[in-house]
Amino acid sequence: MKKLLHISLLVAALVMVQVVAAGEAGMPEVSTAEGSINIINLNDLEKEAARVLPRGAFGYVQGGAEDEVTMDANETSFNRVQIIPNGLTGLEGVSMKTRFLGIDLPSPVILAPMAAHGLVHRDADKATIRGTQKAGTIMAISTYSSVSIQDTVESAPNAPFLFQIYMSRDEGFNKHVLEQAKAAGARAIIITVDSGAPGNREADARNNYNYSMPTPIVMDYYDGENVTQSQARASRKVGFTGEDIRFVKQVTGLPVLVKGILSPEAAVQAVDAGADGIWVSNHGGRQMDAAPAAFDMLPLIAKAIGKRVPIIFDSGIRRGSHVFKALASGADVVAVGRPALYGLALGGSEGVADVFRHLNSELNTVMVLAGTENVEAVKRAKLFDPEKREIITRPVMPTVVTPVVTSVVRPVVICE
Numbered sequence: 282m283k284k285l286l287h288i289s290l291l292v293a294a295l296v297m298v299q300v301v302a303a304g305e306a307g308m309p310e311v312s313t314a315e316g317s318i319n320i321i322n323l324n325d326l327e328k329e330a331a332r333v334l335p336r337g338a339f340g341y342v343q344g345g346a347e348d349e350v351t352m353d354a355n356e357t358s359f360n361r362v363q364i365i366p367n368g369l370t371g372l373e374g375v376s377m378k379t380r381f382l383g384i385d386l387p388s389p390v391i392l393a394p395m396a397a398h399g400l401v402h403r404d405a406d407k408a409t410i411r412g413t414q415k416a417g418t419i420m421a422i423s424t425y426s427s428v429s430i431q432d433t434v435e436s437a438p439n440a441p442f443l444f445q446i447y448m449s450r451d452e453g454f455n456k457h458v459l460e461q462a463k464a465a466g467a468r469a470i471i472i473t474v475d476s477g478a479p480g481n482r483e484a485d486a487r488n489n490y491n492y493s494m495p496t497p498i499v500m501d502y503y504d505g506e507n508v509t510q511s512q513a514r515a516s517r518k519v520g521f522t523g524e525d526i527r528f529v530k531q532v533t534g535l536p537v538l539v540k541g542i543l544s545p546e547a548a549v550q551a552v553d554a555g556a557d558g559i560w561v562s563n564h565g566g567r568q569m570d571a572a573p574a575a576f577d578m579l580p581l582i583a584k585a586i587g588k589r590v591p592i593i594f595d596s597g598i599r600r601g602s603h604v605f606k607a608l609a610s611g612a613d614v615v616a617v618g619r620p621a622l623y624g625l626a627l628g629g630s631e632g633v634a635d636v637f638r639h640l641n642s643e644l645n646t647v648m649v650l651a652g653t654e655n656v657e658a659v660k661r662a663k664l665f666d667p668e669k670r671e672i673i674t675r676p677v678m679p680t681v682v683t684p685v686v687t688s689v690v691r692p693v694v695i696c697e
Contacts, residue, residue, distance in 0.1 A: 311338070312402045315629035320639040323599045326623035330401070334626055337490035338400040342622050344484030345566035351574065352566025355597025358574035359606055362664040362673065367652030375648040376655045377641060381591075381614050382468045382536060384419060384441045388641045389656055390604060391419040392633075393562075393595045393616035394445035394471060394540075397494040399427025401626040407436035409625055412633025414440035416641075421445050421471060421616070424458065425513065429497040430465045445471035445540065448518040448525060456532055457502045463533045470529050471560065475541025477519035480568040523554025530555055538593060541568075543578045545585035552589050559586060560593040561611075565618050576607065583611025583675070601643025605651065609662040609675050 312333055320326065331339050345352030377388035392413050399405035405427035406420075413420040414437040421443040422433055434442065444462035448455050459470065484490075499513045500506060518525075529537050539551040540560035548559045561579050563572045575596035583592055594612035598604060604615045617640065624632035653659045663672045 310403075311335070311400065312626045312629070313404075314402070314627055314632065315408075316631050318624060318628040318632045318635050320624075320635055323620040323623075323636065323639065326620055326627065326636070330623035330626045334401055337485075337488040340484035340488045341397070341400060341482075341490050342619060344482050345570070346480040346482055346568055347570035349566060349570065351563060351570050351572045354574040355563065355566050355576065356599055356603075358576040359597065359600070359603045361577075361668070362606055362610075362666055364602060364605055364609075364647060364651050365663060365665050365672070366650050368650070370652035370654075372649065372652050372654055375645060375653065377644060377648070379614065379656050381419070382441075382443075384468065386419070387417045388604075388637075388644060389608060389612075389614045390598075390637060390640055390644070391593075391614060391616050392421055392621055393565075393618040394421035394423040394443070394473070395618055395622060396423045396425035397427055398622065398625060399494055401622050402629060404436075404629060406433045408630040409621070409633055410434070410437040410440050410442065411630035412621075412625065413437075413637070415630060415634035416637035418637055419443060419468070422462075422467075423447075424498055425494075425496050426498055427494055427496075429501065430461055432497075434465045441468055443467060443469045443471055443538070445473055446529070447473055447476065447513070448521070449516050450518050451516060452528075454499075454502050454516075455528070458498060459529060459532045461498070461501070463535060467533075467535060469536040469538055469557070470533055471538045471540045472521070472525060472529060473540045473564075474521045474547075475543075475562070475564050475568050477517065477521075480564070481570070482567060523550065526551065526554045526556050540593075542582065543572060543575065545578075545581045548582045548586050552586050556590060558591045558593055560595070560616075562595045562616075565596050576603075576610070579607060579612060580610045580673075580675075598640075601640055601645070601647050604640065604644045605647045605653075605659055605662070606664060608656065608659045609664050611675055613660075 379386045379389040398409050402408055407428055410420045410433050419441045422430060423445050424447040444467040446458060496508050496513050499508045526537055536557035538558035538560050539556045541562055542548050542559050543563055561575055561582055563575045579594055591613040592611055593614045593616060594607045595616035595618060598615055598617045607615050620636050621633050624636035651662060653662055660675055663674050666673055
């Protein structure tokens with residue numbers, strides 16, 4: 282099977298070189314920036330990144346599926362509920378400190394897995410993980426990283442990371458990559474289950490962008506052949522079952538987080554199959570444009586699984602208030618995606634770190650004004666639905682909590 286795939290990869294690579302040369306001729310080089318960036322708000326970063334990135338690269342990072350209705354709804358859905366201020370709690374300070382997978386973090390905000398960091402910065406994932414290390418948070422390394430797992434890890438010694446696998450129909454590949462991730466020190470494995478078919482991202486078609494970045498992690502399995510992201514997608518696993526979760530746990534012995542869950546029923550199935558965490562996400566609106574906003578599904582999924590396992594949430598996080606609302610609606614940890622890549626393009630590792638610092642600063646302000654002294658208090662916070670004129674609370678069921686993820690509740694004064 283590998284010999285046949287080698288031949289197909291070689292032919293595809295020759296075609297890809299010609300197509301990319303035609304579509305990306307004269308394309309500016311990627312950023313080499315390194316330094317702190319001034320952030321007013323994270324939405325501004327998108328406009329600034331558009332000025333420094335090649336058109337195809339920016340379209341790939343920024344774009345969503347089809348009419349981008351779901352992508353836009355991810356952010357606007359947060360406006361459907363409001364945070365109730367409370368200045369009579371006697372609060373003198375707040376702590377955002379969180380413990381996730383045994384790792385002490387300054388806040389419950391981590392980095393979501395994203396492919397092709399090399400599209401936006403010369404140092405690619407190596408700069409990204411240095412940035413998450415500076416911010417004290419966790420990076421999720423993608424199967425389609427622009428850098429090998431080992432090179433990424435060596436660029437930031439002792440920086441905690443998760444590994445996200447796009448499972449292949451080739452079980453040998455899956456086993457090879459998982460063993461590499463474990464040997465490099467991954468704290469958990471993320472199985473992405475919402476990408477069996479690539480989303481219809483029209484920006485890529487308009488820009489003639491062909492996923493031409495090499496994928497060193499994939500290439501390692503195929504003896505160093507130049508496998509691009511587009512080629513790697515061709516052999517990707519389409520359908521998933523509980524057996525895939527059990528396979529990953531058996532190979533690695535690590536906690537398994539199932540990413541791309543929008544269905545309460547799927548969340549229950551994943552937990553029943555042994556998942557150690559549910560990652561609520563619609564891939565940032567990049568897959569199915571007819572899908573609901575991830576935030577709208579979060580309370581339903583939280584209610585369905587109760588406290589059996591922790592919930593990680595992404596898709597649309599741009600404000601500290603978004604983080605607060607997600608935690609109050611069922612999430613235990615929140616992940617940010619595109620803004621970190623914009624920070625990478627504009628300031629390298631420092632730009633990535635500044636994105637997390639800014640988001641944490643906004644969250645700190647919201648927590649103070651809401652009268653919530655720590656993350657556990659945020660999770661208990663009541664939100665307000667202005668349409669129904671009702672106060673809503675985080676959905677909780679009295680089930681047993683697994684010990685995989687917990688949150689620190691000791692308050693520490695960090696507000697200024």
